[in-house]
Amino acid sequence: MLNQKGTxxxxxxxxxxxxxxxxxxxxxxxxxxGELVERSQLSQPGVSxxxxxxxxxxxxxxxxxxxxxxxxxxxxxxxxxxxxxxPYRRFWSNKLDALEQFLDEEE
Amino acid sequence: MLNQKGTxxxxxxxxxxxxxxxxxxxxxxxxxxGELVERSQLSQPGVSxxxxxxxxxxxxxxxxxxxxxxxxxxxxxxxxxxxxxxPYRRFWSNKLDALEQFLDEEE
DNA sequence: AGGTTATATTACCATACGGTTATATAATGT
DNA sequence: ACATTATATAACCGTATGGTAATATAACCT
Numbered sequence: 001m002l003n004q005k006g007t008x009x010x011x012x013x014x015x016x017x018x019x020x021x022x023x024x025x026x027x028x029x030x031x032x033x034g035e036l037v038e039r040s041q042l043s044q045p046g047v048s049x050x051x052x053x054x055x056x057x058x059x060x061x062x063x064x065x066x067x068x069x070x071x072x073x074x075x076x077x078x079x080x081x082x083x084x085x086x087p088y089r090r091f092w093s094n095k096l097d098a099l100e101q102f103l104d105e106e107e
Numbered sequence: 108m109l110n111q112k113g114t115x116x117x118x119x120x121x122x123x124x125x126x127x128x129x130x131x132x133x134x135x136x137x138x139x140x141g142e143l144v145e146r147s148q149l150s151q152p153g154v155s156x157x158x159x160x161x162x163x164x165x166x167x168x169x170x171x172x173x174x175x176x177x178x179x180x181x182x183x184x185x186x187x188x189x190x191x192x193x194p195y196r197r198f199w200s201n202k203l204d205a206l207e208q209f210l211d212e213e214e
Numbered sequence: 215a216g217g218t219t220a221t222a223t224t225a226c227c228a229t230a231c232g233g234t235t236a237t238a239t240a241a242t243g244t
Numbered sequence: 245a246c247a248t249t250a251t252a253t254a255a256c257c258g259t260a261t262g263g264t265a266a267t268a269t270a271a272c273c274t
Contacts, residue, residue: 015122016262020191027194033221046263048222067220067271075198082192082199084127087134089189091182123232140251153233155252174241174250 010080013057018042019050026060026073033069117187120164125149126157133167133180140176 054060060071161167167178
């Protein structure tokens with residue numbers, strides 16, 4: 001999770017299946033920890049552990065409804081993944097016309 | 108690397124920094140193992156180990172130039188990452204007009 | 215206050231991962 | 245055939261990861 005410099009790597013964070021599941025669940029709507037536990041294969045501490053990692057990565061935020069902690073998706077950091085992917089899209093995209101391909105290859 | 112079903116998870120494969128480096132290096136052009144070793148912080152066996160993983164994931168192919176093994180990028184599998192990312196783009200993209208946003212939210 | 219509900223943290227464990235050194239394999243050249 | 249070059253595999257190791265059970269913390273309710 002942490003590299004030598006002590007910085008988190010977003011790629012590793014989304015590499016974990018259960019974490020992607022949580023992210024996907026929160027895309028529908030904000031949910032309490034309990035809801036996430038119900039919809040996962042994990043124990044409550046297991047879910048809480050992943051939520052902590054997601055929180056520290058800035059991928060979720062918390063609001064509170066009495067005892068319940070409601071987790072909200074904050075997808076913005078994922079733009080980092082999107083940016084990395086950018087130069088690879090032309091390898092599979094068939095939507096690019098010849099001119100666009102040409103311009104891409106000029107860089 | 109392998110989940111319960113014995114299938115590889117592409118997200119985990121690209122989570123590793125050295126592997127992303129290799130992929131990025133191969134985007135420029137096909138390269139021999141030796142070239143990749145020069146341009147990485149890894150030993151030759153270290154590079155070969157990652158190349159095996161990339162090969163088994165279908166992200167690289169090999170051609171041979173006498174003793175040299177030339178690795179070529181095959182980016183197509185990355186479309187899986189791109190697809191996962193798809194529904195999250197609207198969270199940071201400011202290119203979407205109001206109608207498009209509305210349609211997205213209808214689903 | 216005492217009990218219940220909801221979540222977070224701690225302590226622990228088994229396993230997987232990434233790295234290295236040493237060795238095997240294979241093609242080239244003399 | 246033998247040495248050299250290039251790469252792959254094997255064996256091994258320390259550490260990080262993800263999971264759980266047990267416990268702590270906190271808010272609610274009567």
